[in-house]
Amino acid sequence: MGRTPCCEKEGLKKGPWTPEEDQKLIDYIQKHGYGNWRTLPKNAGLQRCGKSCRLRWTNYLRPDIKRGRFSFEEEETIIQLHSILGNKWSAIAARLPGRTDNEIKNYWNTHIRKRLLRMGIDPVTHNPRLDLLDLSSILGSSFYNNNSPNSQINNFSRLIGIHNSTINPEVLRFASSFITSNSLSQHHTPNFLLQNVDQNQEQYSQMIISHLQLQEQQPQHQIDPSSALPPLHEVSAGCSPSTTTSYGGEPHYYHSSGHQLLFQSSSNFTTDFYSQNCQHPNDEMASINNNMNGFNYSSLEEFQSYGFYGSHEEREREREQEQFHEQIMEASPETSTLNSSSTPLNSNSTYFSTTNGNGTDQDDRESYCSQFFKFEFSDFLDVNPAFM
DNA sequence: AATGAACCCAACCGCAATACC
């Protein structure tokens, strides 16, 4: 027996809320609270179903809701939490005071997700998008040029699951690790790599094949994607904090040799380390706070003060710029664009968009976002001469 | 200026989990 949809009863209104309805709901909840959503609309004199009232209240009318655009801090928090929690919007919202799950979900889908895609980052896995590398063509060309009787290599298509259109996740992980470490060794960002796919495909496929040949010699071992690659920290060692500089809002890290280093984060790395080291795997936030990128931090603030999000000074400067921009907008509202929701009520439902049409806001955030996916380990590591 | 496309976000839908009887 299916349940009757809550709004199917005749006479119940649907669609956008009017200011009068909002006021009725606010007045009622302020007087009586919201104990029973089912009976609330009738008692409040609203021709709505309880579900609609609950949504309107929790997503829009609640007094503690923070409206307006997301700050850089909020945005980076969303990205970080999403890399670990996935589409658990309510869990993410619980860590962002004043923001609703619906608001975060919308913001993710309309802004962050698209930005990550433009950057060549898979918004689901938070890793470089492997589909852009056209794995099948990589493998096809490699096998065409490789006549080795090696049975495992000849069975490679079976290994990666091409026959059933499912890629072996271990191989994907390996490929991702390779891209990351390759970008480090080449001193290039993933975007650079993605723009130079042809050049890297051959190198990429050779790495996979070398790895498989290694496995063929050591069949007793399960595939360890990291075994053929130097650990991330070894590659990045040698970059000292004092060599961190900034040009045009982007931090640049330098190897002692003078080469520029751009580090790209891997959420898999973060979560893998978390799964291996977190003492309380059920407490996700504790793991986030204590095991960011596999290093122990006493707080999120301490974590943020290090390189993952950019330098603390730089973040402060961006914050000041943002506040300055907001002050200008407050002083000269005619220069901003006034946006109203479909159901204008009061200041709660009307906000200023500080996007000024020249793309500055978007560019700033993209720049910041790309910065977000770079970090450094050097503060914590000894210099490894092998990578000097 | 007109118009179609793209964007944005409040609201809805339906399922799952939980509470209650």
Place this chain on the structure above:
DNA sequence: TGGTATTGCGGTTGGGTTCAT
């Protein structure tokens, strides 16, 4: 303990707004 009501949540939709041509 099982059935029903309620609440919570994530995915999707619809319509207003903005942008591009």
